[in-house]
Amino acid sequence: MPDTFPADSVGLVTPQTLHFDQSLGLVSGRTLPTYDLVYETYGELNAARSNAILICHALSGDHHAAGYHATEEDKPGWWDAYIGPGKPIDTNRFHVVSLNNLGGCKGSTGPSSTNPATSQPYGPDFPFVTVRDWVQSQALLADRLGIERWAAVIGGSLGGMQALQWAIDFPERIRHALVIAAAPKLSAQNIAFNEVARQSILTDPDFHQGHYYAKGVVPRQGLILARMLGHITYLSEDSMRSKFDRELREGRLNFNFDVEFQIESYLRHQGRSFVDKFDANSYLLMTKVLDYFDPAADFDDDLARALEGVLARFLVISFTTDWRFSSARSREIVRALVDAGKEVSYAEIEAPHGHDAFLAPIPHYRAVFTNYMTRVAAEVA
Amino acid sequence: MRPDLELISDWVAPGSRMLDLGCGDGTLLAHLASSRQVHGYGLEIDPANVERCVASGVNVLQYDLDHGLGDFRDASFDMVVMTETLQAVAHPNMLLEEMLRVGREGIVTFPNFGHWRCRLQLAMGRMPMSRALPNTWYDTPNIHLCTVADFEVLCDSLGIEILQRTVVDQAHRSGLSLRLLPRLLGDICIYRLRRR
Numbered sequence: 001m002p003d004t005f006p007a008d009s010v011g012l013v014t015p016q017t018l019h020f021d022q023s024l025g026l027v028s029g030r031t032l033p034t035y036d037l038v039y040e041t042y043g044e045l046n047a048a049r050s051n052a053i054l055i056c057h058a059l060s061g062d063h064h065a066a067g068y069h070a071t072e073e074d075k076p077g078w079w080d081a082y083i084g085p086g087k088p089i090d091t092n093r094f095h096v097v098s099l100n101n102l103g104g105c106k107g108s109t110g111p112s113s114t115n116p117a118t119s120q121p122y123g124p125d126f127p128f129v130t131v132r133d134w135v136q137s138q139a140l141l142a143d144r145l146g147i148e149r150w151a152a153v154i155g156g157s158l159g160g161m162q163a164l165q166w167a168i169d170f171p172e173r174i175r176h177a178l179v180i181a182a183a184p185k186l187s188a189q190n191i192a193f194n195e196v197a198r199q200s201i202l203t204d205p206d207f208h209q210g211h212y213y214a215k216g217v218v219p220r221q222g223l224i225l226a227r228m229l230g231h232i233t234y235l236s237e238d239s240m241r242s243k244f245d246r247e248l249r250e251g252r253l254n255f256n257f258d259v260e261f262q263i264e265s266y267l268r269h270q271g272r273s274f275v276d277k278f279d280a281n282s283y284l285l286m287t288k289v290l291d292y293f294d295p296a297a298d299f300d301d302d303l304a305r306a307l308e309g310v311l312a313r314f315l316v317i318s319f320t321t322d323w324r325f326s327s328a329r330s331r332e333i334v335r336a337l338v339d340a341g342k343e344v345s346y347a348e349i350e351a352p353h354g355h356d357a358f359l360a361p362i363p364h365y366r367a368v369f370t371n372y373m374t375r376v377a378a379e380v381a
Numbered sequence: 382m383r384p385d386l387e388l389i390s391d392w393v394a395p396g397s398r399m400l401d402l403g404c405g406d407g408t409l410l411a412h413l414a415s416s417r418q419v420h421g422y423g424l425e426i427d428p429a430n431v432e433r434c435v436a437s438g439v440n441v442l443q444y445d446l447d448h449g450l451g452d453f454r455d456a457s458f459d460m461v462v463m464t465e466t467l468q469a470v471a472h473p474n475m476l477l478e479e480m481l482r483v484g485r486e487g488i489v490t491f492p493n494f495g496h497w498r499c500r501l502q503l504a505m506g507r508m509p510m511s512r513a514l515p516n517t518w519y520d521t522p523n524i525h526l527c528t529v530a531d532f533e534v535l536c537d538s539l540g541i542e543i544l545q546r547t548v549v550d551q552a553h554r555s556g557l558s559l560r561l562l563p564r565l566l567g568d569i570c571i572y573r574l575r576r577r
Contacts, residue, residue, distance in 0.1 A: 315435070334442060335452045338422060341398070345435050346442040350428075364428045371436040 008084045009076060010042040010067035010091050015107060018144055024102075024137060027292075030127040033116060037141050038107030039063050039099035042083060043091030045147075050380040052147040053089060054138060055079065055098035056155030056162035059230070059286050060278060062106035065098040066091075079156075081361045088369035093377040094151065102137050103129045103285040111281030112213065123281055124210030131158075131293045135165045139173065151380045152176035152373070153312075156358035157325065158286070161293050164333065167312040168295055176376050178369075180317045181358040183329035184303050184336070185294040190324070193233055194287040197226035201280050210281050223280045224271030231270045236321035236354030296336075303336035313343040315372045317365065319357035320350050345372070384553030385569055386412065389462060389488050392545065392573050393419060397459040400484060402446055402476070403466030406430050407439030414439075447471040453483040462488045465569075469522040477574075478539055486544070487574045493548070495528030497565045512551050513568045529564045536574065545573035 005011040017038045024032045040063050045052060055065050057078070066083035068076055083089045083096055100108040103126065111126040118125075142150065153163040153174050160182025167177040183190070201207060204222030208215055235243075244263040259265045299305040314337055318330035327348050337344040347368045351357040357365070386409045393399065395417040401410050404423025407430075413419035424444040425431050434441035444452070447470055461484030467473045468491050480487040492513035493499075499509035508518040516523060527535070529548065536543055548567030549555045559566050 331452055338442075338452070339454060339457070341420065343440055344422075344442070345431075345440050346444075347428075347431055347435070348443045364432070367428075367432045368435050371432055374436070375438055 005068060008086050009080065010084050012071070013040050013042065013064075013067040013069065013077075015040050015063055015069075017107060018141065020137075020140060020144075022140075024133070024140070026127055026133045027130045028128045032102065032109065032127060035102060035109035035137070036107070036113075037099050037102070037109075037137065039097055039141065040065065040067075040077075041098075042066055042096040043094050045095035046381075048380075049146055049148065051094050051151050051377070052142075052145075053094045053096045054142070054150050054153045054166075055083070055089075055096060056134075056138075056153065056159035057098070057101065058155070058157035058159045059290065060227075060274070060283070061159070062104060063098050063100040063108075064106075066096070079359065081359065082366075082369065088366060088373050089154065090373065090377065093381070094373075097141075097145065097147070099138065099141060101129075101134045103282060103289070105279035105282040110279065111210070111285065112279045121213045123213060126281065126285065128288055128292075129285065130289060131161050131165045131295075132169060134162055134289070135169050138162070138166070139170055142173070148173065150174045152178055152376050154178040154180070155182070156180040157182060157355065158290055158293075161290075165293075165295055167310045167314070168306055171309050171311040174312045175379065176315070176372075177312045178315045178317070178372070179330070179333060181319055181322055181325055181330075181355060182316075182333070183325040184296060184332050186291055187329075191291050193229060194291055197229050198284055198287055200225035200229070201284055204280075207280065210284075212280070218275070219280045220275050223275045223278065223283060224268075226280075226283055227274040227278075228267040228271045231267055233324045234355045236323065236352060238321060239352050239354055242352070303332065304339035307336055307340040307342060310337075310340065310342050314345070315368070316344060316346045317358070317368065318346075318348050319353065319355070319365075320348060321352055322355045322357060324355040383408070385464065385490055385549065385571060388547060388549070388553070388571055389464065389490070390416065392488055393417060393460055393462075395419070397421075398457075400424070400450075400453065400458045400461045402450075402461065402463040402480065403469070404430075404434065404439070404441060405464075407434035407437055407441060409462065409464065410434075410439045411437055446476060449475065450479040450483050455482055456485055458484040460484055460486050460488065464488075464490045465492065467491045468525050468527070470525065473525045473527075474535060474539065477535070477541065481541060481574060481576045485575065488572065489532075489574060490569055490571045491527065491532070492523070493529055493564070493567045493570050494526040495530065495564050496568055500565075511568070529567060529570055532570065532572070536572075540577045541574050542577045543572055544575055547571045 064077040065079045066077040100106045103110045111122045115122040153166040155163045160179035163177040166174050201222035204219035206217040207219040247262040296303040296306045318327040334346045349365045399421035401423040404425050410421045422440045431443045461480040502509040548563035551568045
């Protein structure tokens with residue numbers, strides 16, 4: 001990172017933590033007695049407190065969505081392409097709040113946090129959480145921040161599912177929902193991938209039924225495998241081909257099981273760099289949050305009925321080469337919103353990247369996003 | 382606003398639930414929303430038009446009409462409108478049926494390929510070009526052109542009733558001569574339809 005930040009960056013940001021003393025009842029029936037939520041904010045809250053935006057992160061994301069934590073940091077936050085001065089989520093006009101969800105491992109209470117009852121890390125005893133629990137905790141965060149109603153709740157992938165759940169659970173507290181590269185629930189194939197990821201962690205000899213912290217080890221190989229598998233589903237076949245094709249690292253076959261093809265090198269690198277940054281118990285939990293998400297389940301599997309009370313306007317976006325959550329899955333959300341007579345626009349963005357496209361700077365995506373947010377800004381100004 | 386859109390507006394009942402197939406930049410929907418409290422969605426495939434609709438607050442869905450209207454339930458709209466789009470789709474007959482499946486009524490406009498100037502150009506041995514049909518034959522989105530007579534034969538064979546017909550000239554006027562000789566003098570045909 002150079003000494004100065006780019007003009008369209010939010011610059012140096014410092015995460016903050018709020019402690020919650022009131023216990024949180026969870027969908028699973030268990031409760032979290034106390035907890036912390038770590039979050040970042042970018043841009044000023046206006047006097048009417050009407051310009052606040054909530055950013056919801058995906059499977060392995062966190063609160064660090066934009067800007068830099070230190071001048072030495074080589075990469076900005078995960079959605080820096082879309083959050084900043086003059087960007088689609090314009091921090092000159094909006095006050096952006098981005099948090100780390102419960103069960104995570106980046107500062108909010110999760111399996112690696114200390115369980116007050118035992119003074120040991122929760123590990124596998126951390127309660128299962130769901131998207132509804134997250135939305136509940138985000139609403140409590142909003143209360144503490146003095147934000148009665150979000151101008152918009154925005155997220156990609158699992159983040160988009162949170163935006164959808166917000167519109168259902170707190171219709172009065174959200175003006176707009178931006179649901180990007182998401183799905184109304186996981187398919188059997190989606191769950192299957194998650195299950196393989198979980199099994200690779202659960203069967204790692206260093207997993208110790210989740211109590212690996214005390215042993216001074218981590219289920220390294222399991223988490224690496226889980227991440228490698230995940231990465232396959234984040235890229236389209238075309239983007240993998242154009243990036244790596246069958247390129248050999250040493251230009252020849254070595255007839256062994258070391259890295260031969262560049263794609264192997266890429267996946268191993270992704271796995272290895274992830275294992276130092278993410279907790280295996282958190283990863284297990286996050287995949288379960290995905291699997292459990294199904295807002296229509298309480299409404300005879302009729303999503304349109306689940307959306308009946310919704311007041312928010314929606315922007316739904318999908319990407320042509322995303323096969324993890326394909327355009328057809330986004331159209332299920334759109335169809336239900338139309339059936340329920342709700343306000344919705346939908347853009348299907350031509351993009352080669354696969355699922356990861358929601359993070360990429362793509363002109364049509366950026367234009368739709370910007371145009372939509374410009375109207376949101378005008379509405380709450 | 383395009384004069385044909387002005388004409389169509391008069392045919393849409395206030396407060397209708399409407400679907401606009403090939404809604405362009407959303408002008409018609411925006412106009413009907415403000416003037417007649419119409420609640421609608423536009424389907425549009427062109428990225429630049431989708432961006433314009435979003436900018437003006439029109440509900441736009443980036444769908445390809447050639448994939449049909451399978452995402453919409455039977456009779457879920459009061460009115461389905463399709464302006465100057467029929468001639469550009471892969472299966473106009475199927476889309477007409479789809480329109481009147483999801484909508485109780487439909488409004489269709491298209492350029493009349495039987496206009497005397499088109500006939501004259503064909504008689505001279507060239508594919509017609511006009512203000513309503515500005516593209517060359519090899520580079521045109523208009524792949525299914527038809528005449529007033531063709532369209533009415535199709536409606537009849539599909540069991541579609543024509544409730545209203547207006548034929549206008551290039552300036553979107555409808556005079557006595559147009560009413561007498563619509564097939565020859567009409568540039569744009571505007572129909573209000575429903576299932577028989």
